[in-house]
Amino acid sequence: MKNFTSPISYLKRVPDSTVRRLSLYLGFLEELEDSGEATVSSDVLARLGGTTSAQVRKDLSIFGSFGKRGLGYFVPELTTRLREILGLGRDWHVAIVGAGKIGLALAQYPGFREKGFHVSALYDASPAKVGTRLDSIPVRDVHRLASDAAKEHFDIGVIAVPADDAQFVADTMVAAGIKAIMNFAPAQITVPADVVTRTVNMGLEFEALSFALANLSK
């Protein structure tokens, strides 16, 4: 019997800020690898990541023992391990709901596929869009999402619909067994504890800056 408790508690031990830094380290390591660097010190990673070398060592120590005292980290080895840790070595199947501007842009973004995120299908409610194709990706009726998910096993659901529809789409994804949701809608979505969500909303972030400026200049 699969134990669902332990991986979740393991996840909870790794703070969001650490995962974010792991992504940043990986980005720098890929550049170092491209330029043929064999090793890198925690000092250099810390400087690139805007943190301290103690923090770099702490972040990496969660996942095992890396690096050699005096030599630093081996670039190809650490790059490979970070890709594995971040789940970038495999293919994730992505279903995007909302074939609007954001949904279409994401489906066509080459960098997304390169990282292993494969858009299996786009879903929309508009009869004008359903049945069309974007490159090789079909645009399907959103009502098919649940039955398709059962057959095609989507790993990640992307919500790219207006705010009003976001929770309904999230509920449909959860019911379809999707465990990871990226929300681009300007709405807070509520999901069960075993589903992971991230929100990306440029508008909200700019309004936070605007709020800060308006209240600073009072």
Added chain:
Amino acid sequence: MKNFTSPISYLKRVPDSTVRRLSLYLGFLEELEDSGEATVSSDVLARLGGTTSAQVRKDLSIFGSFGKRGLGYFVPELTTRLREILGLGRDWHVAIVGAGKIGLALAQYPGFREKGFHVSALYDASPAKVGTRLDSIPVRDVHRLASDAAKEHFDIGVIAVPADDAQFVADTMVAAGIKAIMNFAPAQITVPADVVTRTVNMGLEFEALSFALANLSK
């Protein structure tokens, strides 16, 4: 003499999560206003914002007394006040550094201007881009940023350059007196305490989902 301490401590009392919800409430209120609704209850705002009515009342009470018992909030009044609170009633001058994909997309996005964010100039290091124009927005040499900022008073600086250049651009913005920075680079930037920054990075957010999935399925 202007007192810079009190507005900053006032800001610190308002959590990020509250500001984010204020933006969400405003979005819903604008829709309600468009459909001619006169009043809205904290229950309805709570449901739309994925929170509780007690939280809605608490969020709004920070900024004064709104609403009438039994009637709820007056939609046009609360909409106007939230726009003011979020600093959306005025024009913010924005300088974007990096005339690549993200920088150009942002400069051309109509919704950005509608909210009061006016892109004054784009900056780039590439001689091929400097001197060109995007619609009416000039693309200028990044080395001019500091001297231009002194004359043109930019409110918000947008970092849309590769990770390696992000901190340098941030330092230039800070030295030029810019107090609010939006960072699209996949890099952590460090700024003084009186400068507000927000980061938007889709790649990092997707990698966080990937990390969660990889470790859940172990």
